[in-house]
Amino acid sequence: xxxxxxxxxxxxxxxxxxxxxxxxxxxxxxxxxxxxxxxxxxxxxxxxxxxxxxxxxxxxxxxxxxxxxxxxxxxxxxxxxxxxxxxxxxxxxxxxxxxxxxxxxxxxxxxxxxxxxxxxxxxxxxxxxxxxxxxxxxxxxxxxxxxxxxxxxxxxxxxxxxxxxxxxxxxxxxxxxxxxxxxxxxxxxxxxxxxxxxxxxxxxxxxxxxxxxxxxxxxxxxxxxxxxxxxxxxxxxxxxxxxxxxxxxxxxxxxxxxxxxxxxxxxxxxxxxxxxxxxxxxxxxxxxxxxxxxxxxxxxxxxxxxxxxxxxxxxxxxxxxxxxxxxxxxxxxxxxxxxxxxxxxxxxxxxxxxxxxxxxxxxxxx
Amino acid sequence: xxxxxxxxxxxxxxxxxxxxxxxxxxxxxxxxxxxxxxxxxxxxxxxxxxxxxxxxxxxxxxxxxxxxxxxxxxxxxxxxxxxxxxxxxxxxxxxxxxxxxxxxxxxxxxxxxxxxxxxxxxxxxxxxxxxxxxxxxxxxxxxxxxxxxxxxxxxxxxxxxxxxxxxxxxxxxxxxxxxxxxxxxxxxxxxxxxxxxxxxxxxxxxxxxxxxxxxxxxxxxxxxxxxxxxxxxxxxxxxxxxxxxxxxxxxxxxxxxxxxxxxxxxxxxxxxxxxxxxxxxxxxxxxxxxxxxxxxxxxxxxxxxxxxxxxxxxxxxxxxxxxxxxxxxxxxxxxxxxxxxxxxxxxxxxxxxxxxxxxxxxxxxx
Numbered sequence: 001x002x003x004x005x006x007x008x009x010x011x012x013x014x015x016x017x018x019x020x021x022x023x024x025x026x027x028x029x030x031x032x033x034x035x036x037x038x039x040x041x042x043x044x045x046x047x048x049x050x051x052x053x054x055x056x057x058x059x060x061x062x063x064x065x066x067x068x069x070x071x072x073x074x075x076x077x078x079x080x081x082x083x084x085x086x087x088x089x090x091x092x093x094x095x096x097x098x099x100x101x102x103x104x105x106x107x108x109x110x111x112x113x114x115x116x117x118x119x120x121x122x123x124x125x126x127x128x129x130x131x132x133x134x135x136x137x138x139x140x141x142x143x144x145x146x147x148x149x150x151x152x153x154x155x156x157x158x159x160x161x162x163x164x165x166x167x168x169x170x171x172x173x174x175x176x177x178x179x180x181x182x183x184x185x186x187x188x189x190x191x192x193x194x195x196x197x198x199x200x201x202x203x204x205x206x207x208x209x210x211x212x213x214x215x216x217x218x219x220x221x222x223x224x225x226x227x228x229x230x231x232x233x234x235x236x237x238x239x240x241x242x243x244x245x246x247x248x249x250x251x252x253x254x255x256x257x258x259x260x261x262x263x264x265x266x267x268x269x270x271x272x273x274x275x276x277x278x279x280x281x282x283x284x285x286x287x288x289x290x291x292x293x294x295x296x297x298x299x300x301x302x303x304x305x306x307x308x309x310x311x312x313x314x315x316x317x318x319x320x321x322x323x324x325x326x327x328x329x330x331x332x333x334x335x336x337x338x339x340x341x342x343x344x345x346x347x348x349x350x351x352x353x354x355x356x357x358x359x360x361x362x363x364x365x366x
Numbered sequence: 367x368x369x370x371x372x373x374x375x376x377x378x379x380x381x382x383x384x385x386x387x388x389x390x391x392x393x394x395x396x397x398x399x400x401x402x403x404x405x406x407x408x409x410x411x412x413x414x415x416x417x418x419x420x421x422x423x424x425x426x427x428x429x430x431x432x433x434x435x436x437x438x439x440x441x442x443x444x445x446x447x448x449x450x451x452x453x454x455x456x457x458x459x460x461x462x463x464x465x466x467x468x469x470x471x472x473x474x475x476x477x478x479x480x481x482x483x484x485x486x487x488x489x490x491x492x493x494x495x496x497x498x499x500x501x502x503x504x505x506x507x508x509x510x511x512x513x514x515x516x517x518x519x520x521x522x523x524x525x526x527x528x529x530x531x532x533x534x535x536x537x538x539x540x541x542x543x544x545x546x547x548x549x550x551x552x553x554x555x556x557x558x559x560x561x562x563x564x565x566x567x568x569x570x571x572x573x574x575x576x577x578x579x580x581x582x583x584x585x586x587x588x589x590x591x592x593x594x595x596x597x598x599x600x601x602x603x604x605x606x607x608x609x610x611x612x613x614x615x616x617x618x619x620x621x622x623x624x625x626x627x628x629x630x631x632x633x634x635x636x637x638x639x640x641x642x643x644x645x646x647x648x649x650x651x652x653x654x655x656x657x658x659x660x661x662x663x664x665x666x667x668x669x670x671x672x673x674x675x676x677x678x679x680x681x682x683x684x685x686x687x688x689x690x691x692x693x694x695x696x697x698x699x700x701x702x703x704x705x706x707x708x709x710x711x712x713x714x715x716x717x718x719x720x721x722x723x724x725x726x727x728x729x730x731x732x
Binding site for chain 1: 429497504616661695699
């Protein structure tokens with residue numbers, strides 16, 4: 001089947017590579033693993049993912065509902081802040097609800113009936129190299145920093161969530177930061193039933209020391225008598241998905257430029273926010289091009305890549321690693337056609353699961 | 367009527383202030399003015415705007431269709447690059463089609479039947495202080511730079527578009543850059559019927575020298591024998607709209623923090639991309655707060671503002687100037703509820719025109 005570009009192509013075999021490592025971590029460490037929907041929420045592949053993950057975690061009412069309805073398993077609710085009018089519905093979809101602050105805990109704990117109640121802690125250290133994404137940045141609003149403030153609530157707190165890793169592919173750094181967490185919050189950790197260590201740990205990446213990671217998690221669980229949770233986002237979907245685009249125009253403005261039928265800002269937003277480049281493989285050959293998007297933004301640039309042959313209008317380019325924080329953030333900037341979503345099944349068949357059209361664009365406004 | 371936050375509130379009286387200046391510029395300069403849909407495309411207020419503007423300009427197939435169907439008047443089509451499969455439909459909705467490159471012009475001019483054909487020129491100077499948004503940045507793909515390359519096409523080119531202003535509130539700078547354009551492309555300008563000078567000119571801002579602006583446009587039109595077009599985006603909608611939010615939580619993490627029920631990244635994206643702050647009025651008083659969004663992003667911060675009273679959960683905050691590049695870029699990051707869209711009519715009545723729910727969120731994925 002021929003699908004018109006642009007489209008995101010999710011390869012289930014690519015997912016499976018990550019999911020097998022996830023299964024190994026579950027078995028070897030005893031931790032439970034939940035998909036972080038904020039990173040990836042394309043529910044058409046949940047039928048595969050929910051065979052390998054224990055459930056989902058969320059950052060809003062709509063995400064927790066999506067997790068409950070489309071994924072199943074254990075459903076964790078977290079949000080930086082819930083509104084009064086949504087808390088009952090959040091609770092109705094959740095097994096555990098994790099509050100971001102003691103203020104939110106105090107406000108809503110009594111309405112969290114029949115579910116476990118947790119609190120986010122902020123250890124004041126993180127692995128993030130981006131201030132924007134650093135939960136330990138000065139004056140961070142993400143979680144409680146002060147053990148003394150938390151202590152009076154301990155009789156009502158069932159568990160903690162700590163999320164301070166960010167694309168951390170260095171087990172040594174994870175290990176060291178977990179040590180700092182133990183030092184800072186150890187006495188509190190020993191008083192609860194479960195601790196979620198969040199996401200951002202790149203344990204499905206090449207060369208990651210999975211054995212050491214599992215051993216560390218297992219020891220942590222034993223030392224404090226807790227069930228450990230992990231909340232992989234990127235780690236669950238890395239290298240599974242491409243954004244498939246076509247060349248629409250070639251220009252020579254001092255460099256060879258290729259314009260493609262997608263947009264960084266509309267379709268791979270994090271590249272713009274973090275001033276990063278897309279990936280093209282093999283990115284080798286005698287012909288360099290700056291590959292640009294078709295929005296009006298001057299900086300709508302996917303990156304500079306090398307190609308084996310000269311590019312021509314109609315040629316296909318695949319941007320690699322296009323699953324994380326892309327589909328969940330796509331938008332209608334410039335009215336550029338949103339990429340469709342397609343899935344390559346395990347038998348190789350490619351199936352179009354969603355296409356967007358003019359009516360979707362017009363309905364996004366009013 | 368009480369509308370649940372968050373919502374964008376478009377005030378028609380605020381629009382009218384800008385539209386009256388637009389009418390004056392049209393009358394006094396002889397220029398035609400087109401709304402730039404890339405900045406603002408909330409079509410529920412087009413019934414007011416199309417009484418004051420000549421039509422719309424666009425940056426994609428979907429925008430040109432929206433302009434034709436919802437706004438009417440003159441409909442300009444422009445895109446950084448059109449695809450083969452969309453060009454006929456683009457032409458069917460357009461009065462003029464402006465190509466970004468000679469490559470696109472050569473490819474599609476013969477299919478632009480019955481409409482005027484234009485080309486984007488790039489004068490190599492701009493008023494942008496952001497590299498990201500600077501159409502004259504090195505290796506820019508936006509328009510043709512070299513008059514010698516354009517000359518052989520002059521028998522088929524009906525007009526030009528030049529867009530190199532960006533939030534330019536300085537008439538002197540506009541005037542100087544127009545002089546540079548005349549120097550660089552004067553002989554070409556004299557050979558066409560119309561010239562669009564694009565958008566980014568902040569002529570509805572306070573203190574802008576509208577008389578001098580109109581006189582300059584009129585002289586330009588006379589000197590080259592052209593119909594001048596302007597394509598206001600921000601200038602048409604500035605100070606017309608607020609994003610209405612409610613405080614969900616108050617934290618003290620070294621600073622007083624207020625968490626609100628919206629998100630910079632999801633609902634006022636340019637603040638994040640350009641590392642800017644929202645506006646709150648009057649932004650005065652003895653109580654300073656850092657006002658933060660409710661997404662998981664550590665840097666989801668609207669800014670630091672001063673308030674007359676201490677903030678409490680449930681308090682309302684209005685972010686000013688929330689029309690431009692907001693609703694057209696909103697997205698479902700974190701599954702945070704998208705702000706509804708409401709309009710304050712000229713008689714003061716507030717009307718909800720669009721609300722978004724869980725089904726919209728789930729349907730944005732698949």
